[in-house]
Every structure is written in structure tokens, then in C-alpha cells.
Amino acid sequence: MSGYEALRQSAAWMDASSRGRIRVTGEDRKRLLHAMTTNHIEQMQPGESVYAFFLNSQGRILADAWIYCAEDHLLLDTEPETRRKVFEHLDRYIIADDVTLEDITEQTAEIAVEGPQAEQAPRSGVVIRASITGQPGFRMIVPAEEKEALIERLRAAGIAEAGPEEARTVRIENGVPRYGEDITESQIVHETRQLHAVHFNKGCYLGQEIVERVRARGQVHRMLYPIRIETQTPPAAGEKVFSGVEECGFITSAAWSPAQGCVRALAYLRKLENLSAGGAPAQLVQN
Structure with a gap:
């Protein structure tokens, strides 16, 4: 597998x-x-x-x-x-x-285990409930010298390794954005639709005034959405997305999905109907 x-x-x-x-x-x-x-x-x-x-x-x-x-x-x-x-x-x-x-980055190592059966995996060190791909799972942070021993335990338990591109594909299939690809300093919070990152009743914090102003006015001109594109070639980051003949947004990340037989992508969009990207039909996905 x-x-x-x-x-x-x-x-x-x-x-x-x-x-x-x-x-x-x-x-x-x-x-x-x-x-x-x-x-x-x-x-x-x-x-x-x-x-x-x-x-x-x-x-x-x-x-x-x-x-x-x-x-x-x-x-x-x-x-x-x-x-x-x-x-x-x-x-x-x-x-x-x-x-x-x-x-403590250099003194430590970090191993993530994700998937529907991740709970059955061996654990070690500090265990953090967090996901790279959007699948159920956790991360383990251990001293750097214990990394190989932990990996051997996981292999002995029959758990396969997933490489960066495999993880990226599943992440995009699940509509999970990554900072540096799908989120940058150009974005404000509401544009990302990642409102689980925000506690709206916590009190003051740096940047809160803008967050509250946008929430009160409800004016967000574009937001990040998962889409599927009926093609076999993933468009490059920055590729324009159209609604009919009108440009309505751009791709941030895309990957071929073997399981779904199409390209899955994340894109900032102003309109959600009659979409296309790179000349291929596209549509919104409800993750």
C-alpha cells in the first residue's frame, strides 16, 4: 500500500x-x-x-x-x-x-501519524493533536536522537511512510490550506475561511480591530475554497479562475487526485458559479 x-x-x-x-x-x-x-x-x-x-x-x-x-x-x-x-x-x-x-527545532524531531486508523499507532514523546493533511491523527515530538527508534517502531507496527507529495495531495483533497502556499501575508483572516483559528470573545490581541471590523461589516471580496477541475494536469499557482468569461480568482495549490480522477485545488474566488481554470470546467467542492 x-x-x-x-x-x-x-x-x-x-x-x-x-x-x-x-x-x-x-x-x-x-x-x-x-x-x-x-x-x-x-x-x-x-x-x-x-x-x-x-x-x-x-x-x-x-x-x-x-x-x-x-x-x-x-x-x-x-x-x-x-x-x-x-x-x-x-x-x-x-x-x-x-x-x-x-x-528547539534542531534538538528535536517531529513525526506525524494520520489516517482513519491513526489511533492504533504507537506513541512517544510529546503528543500534539494536529493534522497536516486534514485526516485524523497526531504529531509526536521527541529528542532528535530518538527519531530513528520511533520510526522503526512505526514500521514494525506496519505503518507505511507517506512522502511530502503524497501528504500534499491528501491535504488538497481535504481542502486544508497551508501557510506559504494558500495563505500568505496578503490575506486577512476571513478570506481564508479558517475561523477555527479565531476566538471571537477572547479580548484584545494584535490585529483584532481589523478582524472585528470585517466580521461586523460582512464584506469579504474573495475567499478560499476547495474546487475540482476536470483535467489531468494541475494548474500552476497563480493560474486564473473564471466565472463564465469573467476572471473571478486564482489557484493557490493544485494536485492530481488518483482517488477522485480529477485535479483538486484551492483557490481564492469572488464568484462560485460556472467556474473554469486553464480552459477546463471546475466546480466548488463541499469538504
Whole structure:
């Protein structure tokens, strides 16, 4: 069974060690992260994890992260490309706070297990409820020297490895955006439709004014949607999407779906009817 099939039908493991991992300690750690992200950090209990955005003062999305709450620290799990940006962004706002940031990426490894049967997989280290592909699963963070032993345990349990392209295909099939591909600093929160990253009653945080203004006015000119395109060739990022003869948006990521026999994609759209991309018919998908 391929890694792609395992992700869809059973379970597969993925090496996510390239992701950034930042340890946050100090008495003020929750207060700082609460003021710097879109989700509710102060109410988190040990063992819980949440997905959140970091915004700038204009409400643009600087990065996303999974935030895990341990007894004595918070752990930020970021995209590889935003690791340094998040560290420097937070460090800039630590003035008189009792908060210490430590980049532990190089000292640790991260293995994700996802799929319908992921719960049966062996576990080790810090276990975070988070998904790369949108399938059920979790991530394990262990000391770097324990990585190979963990992978051997997963292999011995009959769990296949899924490579980056296989994981990306399943992610796009499930309509899950990735920061750096589908979400960038050009977007505001409501355009992404990832409102599970936002707690609307948490109080003040950087960028909140813009988020609340958009929510109150309900004016979002384009939003991110999953679509299917009746072709065998995935369009490149930036490819225009049309509604009839009118340009209505653009592709952010696309992949051939072996299971669905079409190209699946994510796209920012202003209109949702009579769609086409690259000359091929397209339609909205309800994930």
C-alpha cells in the first residue's frame, strides 16, 4: 500500500521534523501568546492544543501555528518557512514580560501519524493533536536522537511512510490550506475561511480591530475554497479562475487526485458559479 493510500484508508507516518518548534517559558507566557495570536491561550490546560494565526497591526496573517500547552511551557509548532519570523515577531514584543523563547527545532524531531486508523499507532514523546493533511491523527515530538527508534517502531507496527507529495495531495483533497502556499501575508483572516483559528470573545490581541471590523461589516471580496477541475494536469499557482468569461480568482495549490480522477485545488474566488481554470470546467467542492 502506498503512503497516499495509507493516509486515506488506514494510517501513514510523515517526517515533519523540518517544521519549527519554539518553546515558551516564564510566568507571563500565556498572557503574551494570548495577546499575540487569534485564539484563546489563557484558558488552555496541559495537554491541549489549538490552531492560531499571528497577525500584524493591519490584520494581515504573518504566520500560523499549532500551540501546545504543557505543565511548565507552551510549544509553538510552525511551518518551516515561518520559524524565524515567529521567533523574532514574539521577541520584539517581550519588554518587561517574564517570557523566554527557545528555538528547539534542531534538538528535536517531529513525526506525524494520520489516517482513519491513526489511533492504533504507537506513541512517544510529546503528543500534539494536529493534522497536516486534514485526516485524523497526531504529531509526536521527541529528542532528535530518538527519531530513528520511533520510526522503526512505526514500521514494525506496519505503518507505511507517506512522502511530502503524497501528504500534499491528501491535504488538497481535504481542502486544508497551508501557510506559504494558500495563505500568505496578503490575506486577512476571513478570506481564508479558517475561523477555527479565531476566538471571537477572547479580548484584545494584535490585529483584532481589523478582524472585528470585517466580521461586523460582512464584506469579504474573495475567499478560499476547495474546487475540482476536470483535467489531468494541475494548474500552476497563480493560474486564473473564471466565472463564465469573467476572471473571478486564482489557484493557490493544485494536485492530481488518483482517488477522485480529477485535479483538486484551492483557490481564492469572488464568484462560485460556472467556474473554469486553464480552459477546463471546475466546480466548488463541499469538504
